[in-house]
Amino acid sequence: MTATVSGPARSLERRYRMLLLAYPPSYRRAHGDELLDVLLATTEADRAVPSAREAAGLLIGGARARVIALTRGNVARDGLHLGLTAVAVGNLATILPFAAEIPFWITLSALSVLAIQRAWVWPAIPLTAAVSMKMVAIAGGWQFAEPTLLPVTPGVLTDRALFSDSSPVAVSTAYGLMIVGLLVLGTGRATLHRRSWWWWAALPVAAWAGPAWMPDDSQPVISFSRMVLEFGLFAGAVVAGYLTRDLRWALGCALYLGATSVTFGVLTLPEDGLSLTSQHLAYWALLALLTAAAAIVPFRQRKHVLD
Helix, strand or coil, X not given: CCCCCCHHHHHHHHHHHHHHCCCCHHHHHHHHHHHHHHHHHCCCCCCCCCCHHHHHHHHHHHHHHHHHHCCCCCHHHHXXXXXXXXXXXXXXXXXXXXXXXXXXXXXXXXXXXXXXXXCCHHHHHHHHHHHHHHHHHHHHCCCCCCCCCCCCCCCCCCCCCCCCCCCHHHHHHHHHHHHHHHHHHXXXXXXXXXXXXXXXXXXXXXXXXXXXXXXXXXXCCCCXXXXXXXXXXXXXXXXXXXXXXXXXXXXXXXXXXXXXXXXXXXXXXXXXCCCCCHHHHHHHHHHHHHHHHHHHHHHCCCCCCCC
């Protein structure tokens, strides 16, 4: 005789299965049914909804399992790839508001980000190089390849002309670091893993100028929305390093911080005539602090229980 499963039990099982989606697919295939059986066996009869504590535990455990699942391959190469992905997304976000004015170069830049994200290193190099030459030309007020009306006027996400607060040297430095990093990745033999599609969701946030928070005459301008996104990602790197005892997250942060530091340093050269404000320095200092934290937490001491 077949046992009848009550309505509350079916509802509870369905909700548990939804919560288990927080875990990576490989984990669910290996342990999902076993974990579900334990949850159902230890839950009070006639309960149709998991408790808040159980739901929170499953969501946190799933997030931790997903982070741990990312710790694959060579740490140094994967950390470099992570940092290059972040820098590439940042470079695309800088020019994205001008998609109507320079659509061809936006497309090439998006293709280079896609190539880096999918770990197609060698196709990414010529794409990045082509975009870099055009962007350096725009920053310098020169023409390269197709004629472009200069200055490139503001788009929908910003009210400033493209590279109005930058210089050809700063732009070439930012893209040059990318190309050098890609060449380093291309010469290695260890397999690179594809990065998450969620990087594309960060683009509009990084591209938007966001609420005004700096004085109008401050240069270079730091987007408030982009700053919040960066701090969130760097804080996530600290948490990931703590959970996995892995340095790849710190390496990715260090590369992004290095690109930001070099750009700031170039813009303060005498020929550019820019001086960093206390807000610029506070922004850089917080990124540096989070990078240092991501590098330190993997070496935390284990707690010992005294008998």
